[in-house]
Amino acid sequence: MMHIYKIDGNTLQVVCCSPEDIRKGDYLLINDVVAKRGLIAQVVNTGYANVPGILGDILREPSTSRVMGKDLDPLEMRPYVNMIKDAKSFTCKIRRGVIDETLDDDISWVPSRSISRVEKLPDEKLIKMVGVGQDHSISIGTTKRGAKVSIDIASIDGKLNIITGKKETGKSHLSKLLVLGLISRGGICVVFDVNGEYVNLGYTSDGEKGPFYDKIIVLSPGENFKVTLKYAGLNVLLSVMSSVLDLPTTSAWEFRRVWQYLLKSGMLSLRELGEAIRSVKNNYVQDALLRRYESLVATGFFTDYAEDAITLEDVLKKIKKGGVLVFNLQNLPPTFRRIIVEFLLNKFSQLLRRWVIRAIFLFAEEAHLYLRETYWDDVVTRMRHLGVFTTFVTNQPDSIREGVYRQADNIFLFNFTNENDLDIVSRATRVDVETVRVIACELPPHHCLMLGKAVKDFPLIVKVNPIDAKTMGQTRLFFTNL
């Protein structure tokens, strides 16, 4: 039996004095039968009720614990006393009001303490009431009590998502689940795969070709992913050279002049570009350009042979009805990695601007390893309007700027034990600090706390579904025979 103890702001204290299986993350329905309205509150912390004198009882206990004895208790009072001693107190956050099973945003009223009925709100009922994952949804997993949780495609379409948690808690697994869910619905995804975890996503766990085999295209820069200079274009190359290779402005102007000359004379190739740079009269500029040129050539990403090169347009045609482009950045030197990402983001922006593609879902694993500082805001604002809907996946929450958390529409939070990490995540505006701090540190592996639009701002603890695909990256080990 549960009763309201007190309300302070949107924090509700509930006392429970007979054993009820209520856990952190569960929802309670507070129904004021006279006011004919209710409140939905989520349990964010649990503890013992502050029973008067309990401290005295506990302090006295050691005196009698060494005394064996028999109780002739005709009224069988012991269970009642134990019930009092075990009375629980639940700290809850009020999430929304409810009138006639319909959600109501008004939570400014206070329910009657004496007549309100407090009962557990079953997960299935909550999900139905909230209207999560009804049409065009992706199945994510189940709640702790087994209710199925799906999220509407619309809740991640056009949105900014963050998947974060400490290592080996299941972040990439969820990311892959979202990718597969999106491509099964016709979405086009792009993955920056720094650990080579997505390259085998087309295969089942048995190593057979999976249902999405044809929809997953793995591109390894310098190997099966090369482009011609002409396809890359001056603006993209200049952007790469300036942003990644720190080309000074004066040299950039000289590069532009050289490029335009070669283009006009129909001689734009890597070899000719090198020759033209070597003929630049100013030694400083020549040296600056030459070093950047050699860096680009060393990547092996650019080619003069059209038969070796591919275009993103051609690749995208293959996954017109949904698919994923996995850019395998594993084992690439950091500069090369940044060149590729700079190239791709510029190129995708162009394609989106020209409406070659409608939108892409970008999954950026450990983006701080390859995304330059100034890009964060760009990805979150300008590129989002162009149609780049990003999901950041990271185990270092401090690598993502605070502004990004504030802009995030959905956060999938896995276990964190470090309080500093939790502090950073709790800056997200879509949830209160206590919910994050208390619940996230107790999440078991493969369980995440879903926050944001995907769950209509009703934080849910979800056990993420397994995937029948090769999801593990190939880690090089020393003791392979163990």
Place this chain on the structure above:
Amino acid sequence: MEVADLSYTSPKDFMTLGFGSLKNIVDLSFRPRHVNLLELGVEDLDYDREIKADIVDGKRLEKVGLHPILEDTPVFGIDTSSIELGETKDGILCAVRGSVVWRYDSGYQYTRYGPFIFHITETNKRVLYNKLRQAYFGSRDAVTAPSLWWMPGRIRNVLERWLQNLVCQSCRGSLLLWDGSLTAWTFDSPVSVLSETLHAARNRGNVVLAFSKKTRFYVADRRIADLIDDRETPCLLKIDDAIRLQYGSSLCFFGRVYAAKLAPGYFTFRLDVDREVPEEEGIRAVERLIGNDLVIESYPETLRLAHITTRFSASEVIGMQRYIAENYGMRIVGRPDVRQVLFGPYAGASSQGWEGERVYDAHL
């Protein structure tokens, strides 16, 4: 050493009379006793009479040095407690409980009796009290019941006398430690009952030792403890003559009265040793006590544990209130506290819980 099984019997009349009183509640509104957050325990008033013994000349008092006797002797401690649980429109609800603790095989064991819950009203208190007296004291004369507020203590006293009698009848060659004194003065401690119980104890080779925390001794306005140096402990101070001189006309002393300082420390307790036991044997009983039981601050551990196991904790009080509400369909109501209403924050602690000073309704 064989120890009697004390759990073979229970005070059945306490059960039946308690049940009966609860079943007959007419008005089901119940104002539970407030359990104060700051209270570590919620023990109610001790109904034992307080005695202040003023001894004029301390030099005449004889000291008896004690030497622990390690010969294996069973030690039993008996204690009871009562507590008010709340008020109904017609009266009060209270609970009583008793406990026997014994030292056995270098450890302690206990048997606890109760709690027994009673609903006491102006209408039923006389019947209730006399039935209990009849059942446990064998008393046929009906007496007037005390005021409602004293009834829990009286019921507790009946339970205590029953327990004392039970242990006296069940044990042999043991030391029986009682809480309080061996003094009889009122209906709740009839001379005949106390006398018969002590007689039963003696017949089985038991010695009753009663420790009182209530008696305060003063010798020329000084605490009697100051007369006994820690280096002289353990020892007894014979104050029997002085006490009897002061209170003998109004009280019946069944015990030989000593001031006992059984261990170094601050406290000295009044110790009554059954008067019918020869004096030397009584002193030897105390020596066997300090040889067999742990004594801290002059108080035996067995009796201390009896006290601890019998007293009600705050959570037990709330548990019993819940039991009553659930099993007898009582509605918990809050009745305004007159002190709180009139004096607000100046009402003092009594307005938040137990009122030490009782005010009684006038029944005209």
